[in-house]
Amino acid sequence: MTEQLGLVVLDHVNKWYGQTQALKDINLSIARGEVVVVIGPSGSGKSTLCRTINRLETINEGTITLDGRPLPAEGKALAALRADVGMVFQSFNLFAHKTVLENVTLGPIKVRGLDKAAAEKKARELLDRVGVAGHAEKYPAQLSGGQQQRVAIARALAMDPEVMLFDEPTSALDPEMIKEVLDVMVGLAKQGMTMVVVTHEMGFARTAADRVVFMADGAIVEEAAPEQFFTNPSTDRAKDFLGKVLQH
Amino acid sequence: MDAVRDNWRDVLYAFGLTVEISVLAGVIALVLGFLLGALRVSPVPVGRAVAAVYVRLVRNTPLLLIMLITTFTLPVLGLRPDINLNDWFGIDSHNRMLNLNFFVLCATGALGLYTAAFVCEAVRSGINSIPIGQAEAARSIGMTFGQTLRLVVLPQAYRAVIPPLTSTMIAMTKNSSVAVGVGVTDATFQMRKLNNDNGDQILQIFVTFAIGYMILVFLISAVGSLLERRAAA
Ligand SMILES: Nc1ncnc2c1ncn2[C@@H]1O[C@H](COP(=O)(O)OP(=O)(O)O)[C@@H](O)[C@H]1O
Numbered sequence: 001m002t003e004q005l006g007l008v009v010l011d012h013v014n015k016w017y018g019q020t021q022a023l024k025d026i027n028l029s030i031a032r033g034e035v036v037v038v039i040g041p042s043g044s045g046k047s048t049l050c051r052t053i054n055r056l057e058t059i060n061e062g063t064i065t066l067d068g069r070p071l072p073a074e075g076k077a078l079a080a081l082r083a084d085v086g087m088v089f090q091s092f093n094l095f096a097h098k099t100v101l102e103n104v105t106l107g108p109i110k111v112r113g114l115d116k117a118a119a120e121k122k123a124r125e126l127l128d129r130v131g132v133a134g135h136a137e138k139y140p141a142q143l144s145g146g147q148q149q150r151v152a153i154a155r156a157l158a159m160d161p162e163v164m165l166f167d168e169p170t171s172a173l174d175p176e177m178i179k180e181v182l183d184v185m186v187g188l189a190k191q192g193m194t195m196v197v198v199t200h201e202m203g204f205a206r207t208a209a210d211r212v213v214f215m216a217d218g219a220i221v222e223e224a225a226p227e228q229f230f231t232n233p234s235t236d237r238a239k240d241f242l243g244k245v246l247q248h
Numbered sequence: 249m250d251a252v253r254d255n256w257r258d259v260l261y262a263f264g265l266t267v268e269i270s271v272l273a274g275v276i277a278l279v280l281g282f283l284l285g286a287l288r289v290s291p292v293p294v295g296r297a298v299a300a301v302y303v304r305l306v307r308n309t310p311l312l313l314i315m316l317i318t319t320f321t322l323p324v325l326g327l328r329p330d331i332n333l334n335d336w337f338g339i340d341s342h343n344r345m346l347n348l349n350f351f352v353l354c355a356t357g358a359l360g361l362y363t364a365a366f367v368c369e370a371v372r373s374g375i376n377s378i379p380i381g382q383a384e385a386a387r388s389i390g391m392t393f394g395q396t397l398r399l400v401v402l403p404q405a406y407r408a409v410i411p412p413l414t415s416t417m418i419a420m421t422k423n424s425s426v427a428v429g430v431g432v433t434d435a436t437f438q439m440r441k442l443n444n445d446n447g448d449q450i451l452q453i454f455v456t457f458a459i460g461y462m463i464l465v466f467l468i469s470a471v472g473s474l475l476e477r478r479a480a481a
């Protein structure tokens with residue numbers, strides 16, 4: 001049974017927004033240490049997929065389990081689950097009223113119960129790892145997009161998550177900043193982090209991904225190893241999509 | 249004979265009672281209003297519904313009617329009009345400035361309940377002015393709803409909430425004058441009394457009381473701008 005193998009397992013998941021079906025019978029099992037890139041046209045349900053995994057969105061049918069545990073409903077148990085699932089947003093969403101250091105220590109102190117000194121020590125190590133150690137005392141608005149996104153990654157890592165979700169982490173960035181963020185993500189992948197990454201960065205998919213999942217109209221249309229997917233996709237939808245994307 | 253000058257003590261006492269009612273109602277309104285505001289954005293549908301219905305109901309009911317309801321239905325429900333909190337706090341029941349008799353309590357409670365609906369809406373709009381991504385990021389690192397609100401959303405909403413809350417508190421202070429309708433001897437009551445006794449000086453008396461209310465409102469505005477400036481720093 002895949003249910004025992006996967007760290008994150010989605011089983012016959014359906015989700016509607018009113019009349020629109022955003023997820024159609026999604027079955028996906030992500031193994032510990034695996035890096036899965038999710039790709040597909042706008043509106044195909046990629047964000048929704050990410051957001052259901054840490055239950056920022058609820059699902060209507062099916063089950064999602066993390067390490068064998070089904071996602072709890074609202075409340076303390078759900079909060080605890082979210083602490084184990086890191087999320088990086090397209091728009092960074094750093095806490096605007098907190099310094100970079102506070103952004104990274106807030107969760108460990110308030111959610112994990114770490115003392116301030118320990119949380120700050122760990123935060124500075126993480127900020128160093130993502131290359132923004134020099135900006136610890138600044139506020140998010142004083143940083144470039146690429147720097148903010150790296151802080152957001154550090155903030156998520158500070159919780160020691162079991163899996164990290166990235167929803168188009170480089171889509172809001174200027175081209176010259178994309179690489180600095182992708183480099184951090186490649187590093188994470190190499191260190192064995194379990195990752196679900198919504199991105200159209202094929203370079204990243206080729207270097208870091210174990211598997212590419214192609215979505216269209218809320219359904220998973222094709223799953224393949226990156227090289228195979230990009231050079232020889234098996235479905236027409238994927239061929240069509242790649243044709244459009246590669247023209248640019 | 250100068251009605252205001254001859255009765256300045258009564259005028260002062262009456263304004264004292266207005267201040268007392270406003271302060272107590274303000275505390276009720278702020279505490280209840282923030283709780284309702286939090287309920288309004290809570291993940292629990294029942295909580296959201298309760299807060300929404302409260303605001304709908306209370307905002308669409310005239311304040312005088314709410315005061316009449318508290319004053320006249322509580323006795324029907326068994327709370328006797330001779331109940332008061334004066335003994336509790338060691339207040340002389342003849343003290344006109346500081347008095348917690350049944351009518352003052354009912355009027356104050358009604359004013360607090362009524363104003364809470366407006367506080368709730370100010371808090372809600374302040375919360376809604378903060379991008380949703382802030383709350384989502386907080387939830388994503390495992391914060392509970394309460395932590396998200398307290399640590400991330402409200403500190404940012406604070407600045408946006410102060411100006412409408414100041415207006416709400418000003419409106420509340422002026423609305424306290426409605427309490428005269430249920431027999432509370434506040435500033436407006438005293439104004440009417442003086443007018444009845446001194447028909448020749450109506451204009452002076454009106455102006456005096458208008459200035460009195462203006463001073464109270466000015467004080468609230470001053471506190472509001474002070475908080476606003478501190479929040480901006
Ligand atoms: N909050 C929402 N309310 C209503 N419809 C939504 C909402 N979020 C997404 N949708 C719809 O769900 C579908 C999938 O959206 P999304 O997951 O954001 O796609 P993607 O991330 O692949 O662009 C789209 O049709 C979108 O319009």
Ligand SMILES: [Mg+2]
Nearest residue numbers: 046047048168
């Ligand atoms: Mg999206």
